[in-house]
Every structure is written in structure tokens, then in C-alpha cells.
Amino acid sequence: xxxxxxxxxxxxxxxxxxxxxxxxxxxxxxxxxxxxxxxxxxxxxxxxxxxxxxxxxxxxxxxxxxxxxxxxxxxxxxxxxxxxxxxxxxxxxxxxxxxxxxxxxxxxxxxxxxxxxxxxxxxxxxxxxxxxxxxxxxxxxxxxxxxxxxxxxxxxxxxxxxxxxxxxxxxxxxxxxxxxxxxxxxxxxxxxxxxxxxxxxxxxxxxx
Amino acid sequence: xxxxxxxxxxxxxxxxxxxxxxxxxxxxxxxxxxxxxxxxxxxxxxxxxxxxxxxxxxxxxxxxxxxxxxxxxxxxxxxxxxxxxxxxxxxxxxxxxxxxxxxxxxxxxxxxxxxxxxxxxxxxxxxxxxxxxxxxxxxxxxxxxxxxxxxxxxxxxxxxxxxxxxxxxxxxxxxxxxxxxxxxxxxxxxxxxxxxxxxxxxxxxxxxxxxxxxxxxxxxxxxxx
Numbered sequence: 001x002x003x004x005x006x007x008x009x010x011x012x013x014x015x016x017x018x019x020x021x022x023x024x025x026x027x028x029x030x031x032x033x034x035x036x037x038x039x040x041x042x043x044x045x046x047x048x049x050x051x052x053x054x055x056x057x058x059x060x061x062x063x064x065x066x067x068x069x070x071x072x073x074x075x076x077x078x079x080x081x082x083x084x085x086x087x088x089x090x091x092x093x094x095x096x097x098x099x100x101x102x103x104x105x106x107x108x109x110x111x112x113x114x115x116x117x118x119x120x121x122x123x124x125x126x127x128x129x130x131x132x133x134x135x136x137x138x139x140x141x142x143x144x145x146x147x148x149x150x151x152x153x154x155x156x157x158x159x160x161x162x163x164x165x166x167x168x169x170x171x172x173x174x175x176x177x178x179x180x181x182x183x184x185x186x187x188x189x190x191x192x193x194x195x196x197x198x199x200x201x202x203x204x205x206x207x208x
Numbered sequence: 209x210x211x212x213x214x215x216x217x218x219x220x221x222x223x224x225x226x227x228x229x230x231x232x233x234x235x236x237x238x239x240x241x242x243x244x245x246x247x248x249x250x251x252x253x254x255x256x257x258x259x260x261x262x263x264x265x266x267x268x269x270x271x272x273x274x275x276x277x278x279x280x281x282x283x284x285x286x287x288x289x290x291x292x293x294x295x296x297x298x299x300x301x302x303x304x305x306x307x308x309x310x311x312x313x314x315x316x317x318x319x320x321x322x323x324x325x326x327x328x329x330x331x332x333x334x335x336x337x338x339x340x341x342x343x344x345x346x347x348x349x350x351x352x353x354x355x356x357x358x359x360x361x362x363x364x365x366x367x368x369x370x371x372x373x374x375x376x377x378x379x380x381x382x383x384x385x386x387x388x389x390x391x392x393x394x395x396x397x398x399x400x401x402x403x404x405x406x407x408x409x410x411x412x413x414x415x416x417x418x419x420x421x422x423x424x425x426x427x428x429x430x431x432x433x
Contacts, residue, residue, distance in 0.1 A: 049420065057267045065261055150256050151264035162268065169257040170265045174224060194218040197250045204253065 036098060040088030047088060048081040055099060055152070059106050062148040066110050066141055076109045083109070099152060100207050103145045111141055146204075153203040161196035164189065217243075221250045269399045270349045327408055329427035339390075341427050343369075343408055346395075351381065351402070353394045355410070358426065361385040364415045367426070371398070371405040378405070378421065383413070402431050 036054070039047035059080060063073035083105050084091075091101055114137055154162050167173045167181075175193060179186040219225045220233045237244045265271075329341040341355040353369060361367060366385050372378030382396040402408070410427040 053420065058264075061261075061263050061267060065263065147256050147260055148264055150253070151260055151267055155268055165257060166265065166268065166271060168222065169254070169260065170262075170271065175219070175222065190218050193222070194250070197218070197221065197253050198246075200257075201249045201253045 033098065037091075037093055040084070040091050040098075043085060043089055045085070047085050051081060051084055051098075051102065052077075055102055058099075058148050058152045059102060061151075062103065062145060063106055063110055065148075066107075066144050067113060072113055073110075076106065076113060079109045080106045097207050099149060103149055107141045107145050111138060114141075149207055150200065150204060153200060153207070156203055157196060157199055161192055161199060164192050165196050165200070168193065217247055217250070221247060221254050266400065266404070270397075270401060325432055327429045327431060329408055329410060329429040332425055332428055339427060341410060343429070345398075345402060349398050349401075351394075351396055351398055353382075353392075353396070355384075355386065355390075355392045355427070357390040358386045358392070358410075360388050360390065361412075366413050366415065367392075368411050368413045368421075369394070369396070370409040370411065370421060371400065371402055371407075371431070372409050372421075373404075373406045378409075380419075405431055407431060 032050070032054075036047065036050050038044070039050055056077070060073055060077050063076050064070055067073050067076065080102060084102060087105075091098070096104070154165065157165070164178060167178045168175070173181070175189050176186060178184070179189045182189070184192075216225065216229065216233050220230065225233065237247060325345050327343045327345075329343060331339040338357045339355075339359075340357065341353060343354075344352045346352055355367075358367065366383050368383050369381040370378050371381055379399055381398060382394055384392050384394055386392045408429050408431055409421075409425050411422050412424045412426055413422045
């Protein structure tokens with residue numbers, strides 16, 4: 001059986017010459033989907049590095065927000081990479097995108113962590129309340145996963161459309177302010193804004 | 209129906225209509241189920257965008273400014289896209305483009321007078337102490353990097369500039385080669401705010417290896433807070 005080389009392993013991250021602990025092979029990159037699918041199917045040990053390179057920041061961001069604990073998020077991310085490698089051969093791209101599949105794994109593992117944080121109840125009434133809470137946690141985890149997927153999909157938009165959405169939703173600028181600041185005619189801003197939202201909606205629907 | 213003028217729909221979704229205009233759109237939505245579906249879809253996306261945490265936006269790189277939309281020429285936009293998400297291509301292409309000792313930054317227009325904080329990158333253990341680089345952050349989210357006395361890159365190797373904090377947090381900024389004079393000068397856009405990272409790092413990379421950090425760092429400096 002082959003072994004998995006996670007980014008921290010000696011093969012994937014040779015020691016940096018100087019002390020300081022800043023080695024790495026991680027970087028955000030456009031996923032090479034065919035290569036990734038091939039690696040998953042073949043259980044290639046390098047698949048972890050490929051996933052981390054393409055989706056690591058989104059997965060980690062999601063896990064950090066959900067778990068509110070950077071260390072736990074890093075641990076869960078490693079579990080996700082391991083599980084993706086272990087289960088990769090059974091991944092069916094016709095059923096879900098790689099991102100959706102990875103987010104589903106991340107969500108499940110994170111919920112496991114959240115469950116372990118809650119002590120076992122002895123009071124039946126408390127047990128019922130905790131079950132309700134568990135449902136709420138799962139809903140919350142699912143909603144957050146959708147948001148982080150959306151953040152990833154923003155990077156798929158043409159840059160002028162993504163920029164408009166960032167100005168409107170990240171920087172809270174009105175369309176008039178965007179037009180003034182960019183010099184783009186207001187009507188064009190409005191038209192592009194709708195197109196950008198519709199493109200993003202289309203991408204989200206493809207993910208589902 | 210759905211191909212009615214888009215502006216009121218966008219304005220409606222974004223909450224930028226007067227009360228009267230809003231009522232008018234709502235009336236249209238009641239009469240047109242297809243338009244209603246379309247608007248509801250846009251509202252759902254807009255709602256999700258409204259609730260994105262700052263960290264999620266940061267994964268997209270530097271915030272857009274007026275220049276990024278108004279002044280960015282198509283070729284520059286394409287170049288930037290090409291530079292960022294496809295590191296292997298960058299490395300390979302840089303090896304070709306920079307073979308004559310021209311930094312990739314030369315392809316991008318340079319500011320008249322760099323200003324902003326300057327960082328001195330010093331040689332790490334294993335490298336000659338005289339090797340060094342100066343990096344200046346310039347307005348508009350760019351960096352001017354000057355390297356001196358670095359060993360020339362041979363065939364199949366190049367240097368890469370990184371913003372990095374730790375194993376899980378780094379981003380490649382630019383690839384470059386160094387000729388016999390040991391010098392190179394780059395003027396590159398920063399993909400993210402350097403304030404988010406602890407170090408500026410220059411590594412020696414092999415073209416035949418993967419796009420990640422080689423682990424062979426030659427120069428490094430803490431990024432001032």
C-alpha cells in the first residue's frame with residue numbers, strides 16, 4: 001500500500017536551510033481538475049498536496065470559522081486530506097464537484113469535532129435539547145459551507161465582474177459609488193452587477 | 209418577462225430603489241412568476257455575499273481599487289490572472305522570458321518613484337553572506353525587488369519570491385532568473401496584502417519540480433508590522 005505524503009512530510013516539504021520554520025509547498029492555484037481526478041482514482045499520494053494547493057485555503061477558512069479554533073481546524077483539514085486520499089478511488093465526478101465533495105467531508109469531520117465538545121447528557125430532557133442543538137449545528141455547518149464555496153466560485157468569475165461584486169459586498173459601496181470610483185458608466189455597472197450575480201448563481205447551481 | 213430592463217432588478221436586489229420604485233417592481237414580481245424566480249435566485253446569492261466573512265474575501269487576493277477596474281488594460285488583467293493561479297506556467301514561462309536576464313516585472317509598467325517601507329532580505333545559512341535583496345512596497349499594492357550578488361540561475365532553475373507565514377500560509381509573488389552579474393530587479397503586483405504574512409522569502413526552485421516551495425530558501429526577512 002502506498003503512503004500518503006501530506007504537505008508537512010519530508011518528501012513534500014524538504015527542510016528550509018535556515019531555522020525559522022517556514023517551509024512549505026502550499027500555494028493557491030487553479031485546480032488542474034483532470035490531474036486531480038486522476039490522482040484520486042489512482043490513490044496517488046501526492047493528491048493531498050494537489051488538493052491543499054487548490055482548495056486548502058477555502059477548506060481551512062471554512063473549518064476555522066465553523067470550529068472557531070485554528071488548531072482544531074488544521075487537524076480536521078489533515079483528516080480531510082487523508083480521507084480524500086483514502087476514498088478518492090470511489091469519488092464520482094458525475095455526482096458532485098471535487099469542491100462539493102471535499103466540503104462535505106470537511107463538514108462531516110468538523111461536526112464530529114463539535115459533537116465531541118458536548119458532554120454526554122444524563123438527563124433525558126437535556127438529551128432532547130442537545131439533539132435539537134445538533135440539528136442546528138448541522139444546519140449552520142451546511143450554510144457556512146455554501147458560503148465558502150461561493151467565495152471560491154467568485155474566483156471563477158471574470159475579474160471585472162468579481163471586482164464589482166467585491167466593491168458592492170465586501171467594501172459595501174453602492175453602485176453609484178462604484179461608478180464614480182471606477183469611471184465605469186452607472187448603467188454598465190448595473191448591467192454587469194446583475195450579470196455577475198447571475199453567473200455566480202449559475203456556478204452555485206452547477207456545484208449542487 | 210425575464211428580459212425586461214435589468215437595472216431595476218439589480219437595484220431591487222441590492223436595495224437601491226426608492227419606495228415607490230420598489231413597490232412597482234414588487235407588483236411586476238407578483239404578475240410574473242419567472243421574473244420572481246430569477247429575482248429570488250439573485251437575492252439568495254446577494255444574501256450569501258452579504259454574509260461572507262472577511263476571511264473568505266481575503267482568499268480572493270487584494271481588494272479591488274479604482275485602478276483595478278478602470279485602468280487595467282485587458283492584457284494586464286490576463287497577465288495577472290496568468291501569474292497568480294498557474295504557478296507552474298509562471299515558472300516555465302519565466303524561465304523562457306527571463307533567460308535574457310530580464311525580470312518578469314519588466315513586463316509590467318514600473319512606477320516612477322518607489323516609496324513605502326523597505327525590507328532588506330538577508331542571506332540564510334548556506335548562502336553567501338553578501339547575497340541580499342531590497343524589497344520596497346509601493347502604493348497600489350506593488351513591490352519593487354532588487355537582488356544583488358545572488359548566484360546565477362542555471363538551466364532548469366529560477367528564484368521565486370514568496371509571502372509566507374508558516375506551512376499552511378504562503379503565496380508565491382513572482383518568479384525570476386539571475387544572470388552572471390547576480391542582479392535582478394522586479395516590479396510586481398502583490399496578490400495579497402503583505403501585512404497578512406510574517407516573512408518575505410526567496411527560494412531557489414527547480415523547473416522540473418512541482419510548483420510548491422522547494423524548501424531551498426536563500427534570502428529572507430520579516431515583514432514589518
